Amino acid sequence: AERLEPATLYDRFVAYREGLGMEVLPHSGGAAFGTLARRLRAGGLICLVADRDLSASGVEVSFFGATAR
Numbered sequence: 001a002e003r004l005e006p007a008t009l010y011d012r013f014v015a016y017r018e019g020l021g022m023e024v025l026p027h028s029g030g031a032a033f034g035t036l037a038r039r040l041r042a043g044g045l046i047c048l049v050a051d052r053d054l055s056a057s058g059v060e061v062s063f064f065g066a067t068a069r
Contacts, residue, residue, distance in 0.1 A: 003028060022047075 003026055004010040014024045023039075025032040036046055058069045 004013060017024050025035055039046055060067050060069050062068075
């Protein structure tokens, strides 16, 4: 997950998701790939959510009548 500002917002986001039984891995600041590989080898499930274009190079699409990227 992208680290949100202020940090308290990110902390609340993570706490909510963890309360649902999810493990949230930060987008930066850690070796997420190794963690994902270990979870898969252990038979775990992985959900990759790609609802944000963090690279700012996405394509524009029509979304509910408005342009979104």
